Amino acid sequence: MADSREKVKNKNLHYIVFISVFISGMLVSVAPWEVSPLWVFGLLALGSSLYTKKLLSTYYAALDYAKKRIEIDELTGLLSRYQVQQKLTELIAFCQQEDKKLAVMILDLDHFKTINDAFGHELGDKLLVKVSERLTSILPENTVVGYLGGDTFLVLLVQNDDQDVSQLNGLSKDIIHKISQSYFVEGLTLDIGCSIGMALYPEFGLDAVTLIKNADMAVYRAKNSGRATHHFYDSEMGRRFARNVRIETRLRQGLQQESLELHFQPKVDLVTESCVGMEALLRWKDEELGVVSPAEFIPIAEQSGIILPLGDWVFEQAFRHILEWQKQGINVPPIAINCSAAQLKRVDFLPKLLALLDRYKVDPALLEIEVTESILIEDPEGCAELLRQVSRLGITLALDDFGTGYSSLSYLKNLPFDSVKIDQVFIRDIMNDESNAALTNGIIRLSHSLGLKVIAEGITNVEQLALLREYGCDIGQGYLFSKALGPQNMGSDPIVLALNE
Structure with missing residues (x-):
């Protein structure tokens, strides 16, 4: 309050000086005795001087306080x-x-x-x-x-x-x-x-x-x-950061300009060698960056939040392709779509999925949703209820990259998964690393005891295939069978043709 009164006085200083001089002049003019103007204005000058000195003192104190506030952080006492x-x-x-x-x-x-x-x-x-x-x-x-x-x-x-x-x-x-x-x-x-x-x-x-x-x-x-x-x-960090920023910028533009594309990799029954499904995989070839690997741009999409509109785009594209293939008379196998933790945590995930099913009239049995263990760790209760609702629609569920995270048997026991996917890091060295072979065999046996099918990713040679067959693995993916196919190649790929025959 005192500061406010001081501000008012300072603001009205020129009025005070003017009125004081004016009244003094009137008093001199009507006074019955003779008064020298020199005395009057001398007294006014003295008063003005004292008032100005007080004013300057207040000003410099405020200036010092403001300077201190600028230089020292009020909370911590450290430099601001x-x-x-x-x-x-x-x-x-x-x-x-x-x-x-x-x-x-x-x-x-x-x-x-x-x-x-x-x-x-x-x-x-x-x-x-x-x-x-x-x-x-x-x-x-x-x-x-x-x-x-x-x-x-x-x-x-x-x-x-x-x-x-x-x-x-x-x-x-x-x-x-x-x-x-x-x-x-x-x-x-x-x-x-x-x-x-x-x-x-x-x-x-x-x-x-x-x-x-x-x-x-x-x-x-x-x-x-x-x-x-x-x-x-270090310098490498700077280059990597600059590239990540560029990838994020170009990815946003690519999503708007639809420069991304879905490819589909066949999933093969290891006994009959017939196609039993396809996994939808993102591919991106940018005008400036060239071909960018999903291993590079997906983590950036997750960190920046682009994964949400990107995930919506993947679902809609998969539905469109299913509809187009059916119109061409192609016998479409179930399509597996990867879902990030950020997508599953959205409250509108299920309503959006239901809206797409209704719009494209796609049979839910033609869909499989793959989730990683990270979402199960972050929000086990909310995720469990959502997965149960998705399963009740007739959509199958796969636990992706099993064994690479904080694997818990409760996920397999309590949640409605239909299959488990063994990450390719185990398959890659399965012939040379006894530990990887033992873990792979253990995952297959455990999953079968719980009534789950097992899918092995990254099969590249017949030796791996023979060992996985020996362990009883159900389904395989990898370059040994087929690379990921563009949507236009679905009608001409031998594996898909065999499925339709």
Whole structure:
């Protein structure tokens, strides 16, 4: 309130001065005694001077307060985002002049959002204060520390001549270990980890913006590597990041321009060698990037959210192709479609699927949905109910890449799967690696005991085929039988022709 009154007085200063001079002039003109104007204006000048001095004092105090707010973060007491970036620019100039190296670290807390969501932002802020205090206490002298906002800190360390990367490795591990120890906040014991990304001057950046960007890329890599670890930026990371950004941009355009295509790889009964199904596989040939492997663009689509419209497109294209083949008189086998965790978690997944079935009048028995174990881990209850609803429609279900994730027998026992797919990493070395052979045999026996069929991916030679037949595997996929076919080749492929005969 006092600040508001002060602002009003300052704003009306010119009115006060004008009225004071005007009234003084009137008093002088009507006074019954003779008064020298010099005295009157002298007194006015003295009053104005005192008032101006007070005004300037208030102004400079406000200026100092604002400057402090800009330079120091009010919550953590560390340098603000603006000030630490300014400090980085100064340190770069110093290191350039003194021929020294500079380590730029971004420290990002792991799962801080979980604490905020569980206990509220007020407690989260208090935890940030504790982390800030601990961080400054464990860093070497002359280290510059700033708070970038959220759960991210910036650490600047000028390296001595005798320091090398191994010492930075040791420091990073020490920081992660000590920051990850428990905190006592508001009667609660909280545990939180951190990841560190680092970029070195001058090797990987000559200015503040580039160094912070590269350190940010490195911390992103650290988080993707399992968190609670550190990573140095390198040139390869920059090239990979630039390519990933380009792939994301071109993929969005390719989806709009329909430059993607579905191909279909036959699934073959290992006893009769007849085609019993097809798996829909995405293929993409871009004008700028050329042929891009699904192994490269699918993870980018999942991280960027493009996987959702891409998944919708795959379903609709598969339905269209089924309808076209049926019009051509082709006996269409069941088509398997891969579903990502993001797709299955959408509340409109089932309504959209029902709408497509109704629009294209496709028999649900012609569809198989393949899911990986990741969705079963993230949301087991919601996923289980959705899969049961899909199964009741008459659509078959396959558990994809079994054995490569956190495999749990409860998935096979409690969920309505019809088949299990053994990942090609087991099949590739099945002839040379006894462990892979034993695991493959074990998966086949276990699945059969639960009434499930087994599909082996990536069969490339007759030796693998013979061993899988010996183990009792039901169905196979791979180049030994056929590569993935374009939709226009369905009517001419020998395996499909045999199916129709």
